[in-house]
Amino acid sequence: MIIPTLGCPSKCAYCWSSEVDSPIMSIDTVKETVEWLKNFRNDPVTFTFHGGEPLLAGAEFYRKALPLLTENLQHLTPNFALQTNLWRMTPELADVLAEYKIPIGSSLDGPRELNDLQRSEGYYERTMKGYEIAKEHGLQVQFICTFTSYSVKFKEDIFNYFKDNGLTLKLHPALPSLRSDDPDKWALSPQEYGELLVYLMDKYLENMNQIEVRNINDYCRCVLTGRGTVCTFVDCMENTFAVGPDGNIYPCYRFVGMPEFVMGNVRDHPSQQDLAASPAGQRMRRYKDYVDKECKGCKHIRYCRGGCPYNAIAPTGGEIKGVDPHCLAYKRIFDEIGDRFNQEMMGSFGLGMTGSQPSASSSSRPGIMSLMKRMIAK
Numbered sequence: 001m002i003i004p005t006l007g008c009p010s011k012c013a014y015c016w017s018s019e020v021d022s023p024i025m026s027i028d029t030v031k032e033t034v035e036w037l038k039n040f041r042n043d044p045v046t047f048t049f050h051g052g053e054p055l056l057a058g059a060e061f062y063r064k065a066l067p068l069l070t071e072n073l074q075h076l077t078p079n080f081a082l083q084t085n086l087w088r089m090t091p092e093l094a095d096v097l098a099e100y101k102i103p104i105g106s107s108l109d110g111p112r113e114l115n116d117l118q119r120s121e122g123y124y125e126r127t128m129k130g131y132e133i134a135k136e137h138g139l140q141v142q143f144i145c146t147f148t149s150y151s152v153k154f155k156e157d158i159f160n161y162f163k164d165n166g167l168t169l170k171l172h173p174a175l176p177s178l179r180s181d182d183p184d185k186w187a188l189s190p191q192e193y194g195e196l197l198v199y200l201m202d203k204y205l206e207n208m209n210q211i212e213v214r215n216i217n218d219y220c221r222c223v224l225t226g227r228g229t230v231c232t233f234v235d236c237m238e239n240t241f242a243v244g245p246d247g248n249i250y251p252c253y254r255f256v257g258m259p260e261f262v263m264g265n266v267r268d269h270p271s272q273q274d275l276a277a278s279p280a281g282q283r284m285r286r287y288k289d290y291v292d293k294e295c296k297g298c299k300h301i302r303y304c305r306g307g308c309p310y311n312a313i314a315p316t317g318g319e320i321k322g323v324d325p326h327c328l329a330y331k332r333i334f335d336e337i338g339d340r341f342n343q344e345m346m347g348s349f350g351l352g353m354t355g356s357q358p359s360a361s362s363s364s365r366p367g368i369m370s371l372m373k374r375m376i377a378k
């Protein structure tokens with residue numbers, strides 16, 4: 001993850017990651033990042049530009065950074081992604097991003113009124129303007145929807161908004177904002193999050209031909225393949241790193257700007273062992289060991305891995321006092337998918353409680369197996 005700046009022109013009510021007056025990464029820092037990675041590891045790499053707002057770095061930054069990362073790190077077969085609110089998208093920026101076929105992730109919390117209430121007045125319009133420019137230049141854009149303790153009351157409107165506008169739905173629960181005086185004001189509780197996931201799964205199954213809910217696909221893949229497929233559900237600590245605007249290296253973009261989580265700096269070209277030996281690296285390792293013990297008796301441990309370490313340890317200043325607080329939500333949706341899948345399997349073999357064949361009503365309602373078939377076919 002490359003974080004060109006923590007600055008952001010928006011003022012979303014629940015933001016936990018932007019910083020006013022954050023500097024912009026210099027091209028020299030990109031060059032040092034390249035030098036660091038030349039001998040770091042040999043695995044394929046995906047560079048995700050994140051923020052703050054990464055487009056604040058401007059077209060010139062990407063015009064120089066992208067060839068540096070591509071041409072000098074060919075042995076890592078680099079791929080790219082970018083997460084932005086699109087406000088600063090220009091034809092010039094879109095041209096350079098399109099040249100490298102960079103998929104864009106953006107943020108939209110639902111219909112205009114609801115979105116602007118949470119994200120700031122005029123947000124929707126600015127994002128849509130950038131979206132149009134991105135589309136005109138052939139860029140692929142997918143939106144992430146943050147559900148808060150407020151917007152969850154409008155879950156049906158939000159679902160319909162994404163469906164009716166032909167948009168893929170990917171969601172995030174609002175996290176406690178560590179930069180706010182009232183950190184939990186917008187945060188979605190684990191119980192609410194779990195119920196929301198089950199609700200969205202039902203809506204998704206009913207409307208499978210009209211919408212894709214990415215999180216539900218991911219949860220199903222976890223349960224049915226026994227492997228985590230997104231960072232929350234793997235041991236991210238050895239495979240994800242973030243470089244902040246000043247070249248400091250962190251375990252993930254979420255920690256950028258938190259001095260206690262600095263693992264090193266690209267200018268020192270640290271090895272994987274150096275990063276692991278740093279106090280922040282050791283803390284991340286301790287979290288992994290903690291999950292092995294704490295989640296030992298959980299049937300989902302193989303593909304959940306204690307959830308997101310940031311969620312677990314950032315609110316306690318790095319102290320390990322528990323696993324990801326969303327554990328409750330994860331269990332809720334993993335159990336639901338597993339139980340339904342087993343019932344469907346039993347039904348399809350005529351092994352239901354009554355020993356009879358599945359009824360017309362149960363077989364006519366699309367279930368997890370239909371969703372899996374659809375995902376495989378895609």
Ligand code: SF4
Nearest residue numbers: 231232236252308310
């Ligand atoms: S800390 Fe959380 S968000 Fe960051 S890579 Fe790990 S699981 Fe993903």
Ligand code: SF4
Nearest residue numbers: 295298301304306327
């Ligand atoms: S669901 Fe909860 S207990 Fe189970 S592995 Fe995930 S975090 Fe641990």
